Amino acid sequence: MTPRPFRPDPPQTLRPWAECPDAALAGLRGVLTDIDDTLTRDGQIEPAALAGLQRLAAAGLPVIAVTGRPAGWSRAFALAWPVRAIVAENGALMWRRRSAQKAAIEYADPLPVRQANAERLATCARAVLAEVPGTALARDSAGRITDIAIDHSEFAHLPPERIAQVVALMQAQGLTASVSSIHINGWIGAHHKFSGACWAVRQVLGGELRPAEWLYVGDSSNDQVMFERLPLSVGVANIARFVPLLTHLPTYVTRAERGAGFAEVAKKILAARPG
Ligand SMILES: [Mg+2]
Structure with missing residues (x-):
């Protein structure tokens, strides 16, 4: 067996989100997103982000939020926002929407x-x-x-x-x-945002998370595991603050920060959808 030639990792650069080819988005099964400073500013969801979530939901594209925030903080948003679930505490638990008034909690560990x-x-x-x-x-x-x-x-x-x-x-x-x-x-434990996302996709939608079919939006160090695993990964513009600290960058970056950046992502995804 001949050894594979050594190829250094390609240089890490952030490409403008506008350059993402529509063909890469046509087969998307859903969107995964961070919450703090990706959908929110100073802890409040930005109107543009909420509108983006609503448009994705209306198009039948499921959104699952994945956050380091706690169970207690996340419950209200699992009910208030048009998301199928919120994975909280970095993958340890999730709130699943059961009806307009009810969200149920599930844990990764017994x-x-x-x-x-x-x-x-x-x-x-x-x-x-x-x-x-x-x-x-x-x-x-x-x-x-x-x-x-x-x-x-x-x-x-x-x-x-x-x-x-x-x-x-x-x-x-x-x-x-x-x-x-x-x-x-x-x-304590080996879970992280990506293991939590895989678990949520299985529980909520059935089937395995295939990385090419899911896009992730985030802004910070605790999003790196998602940037690393998902080729369709996007940083909102305020990720610039964390870039020097990151080992794994997202593939793309939006022009706008926070919720307006998320809205850019939603808009392009929906424009690229067939039919
Ligand atoms: Mg964040």
């Missing part, structure tokens, strides 16, 4: 595992608060079931070296750590 993890997570949270100056729990922590979150940019401000210190401490205690646009999340 109850005994979640109970055993809760104590370790609390211990780690105490260690972070005691050892890293300036740290505070994220204000949405009461709604968290499977992870802990330290605020770095939502209400608090932590400089990069403190963020790195929190990540290192979480990892030293055996947690998986991930940095979103607002929080540093720590959890």
Whole structure:
């Protein structure tokens, strides 16, 4: 067997979303999206993003949101927004819309595992608060079931070296750590946004998530696993803030930031659909 010639990875560049060929979008089965700073600004969904979600839903294209936000925070949006599900806590659980008034929660791990993890997570949270100056729990922590979150940019401000210190401490205690646009999340287990997305697609739509058939929109470090796995990945323009920190970039970038960027994505997807 002759060895394969060495080919270095192609240079990572962000291509304008407008250059995505329509043919690549014609076979799309659905859209996966981050929430914070992708659909929202300062924690509120932007009208353009909501309109984009509504147009995708009206065209019969399912949208599943995938976020590091907690169960408690996500439930209301699973009911209020035209999405089929919200995968929360970085893939650990999801809210599935059952009717106009009801969303049901499902967990990736069974109850005994979640109970055993809760104590370790609390211990780690105490260690972070005691050892890293300036740290505070994220204000949405009461709604968290499977992870802990330290605020770095939502209400608090932590400089990069403190963020790195929190990540290192979480990892030293055996947690998986991930940095979103607002929080540093720590959890136990190998799940992440992509495993959560695969699980949600199976549960909600049936069948496996085939990467060529799903597009992801995001803006931050905790979206990298999605950028890495899905060739049709798009960053909204405010991803520029995180580009120096990313190992995996999305394929495309929108012109506009946040919700207006998501609306750009929705518009082009719908324009490319056959019929
Ligand atoms: Mg985000």
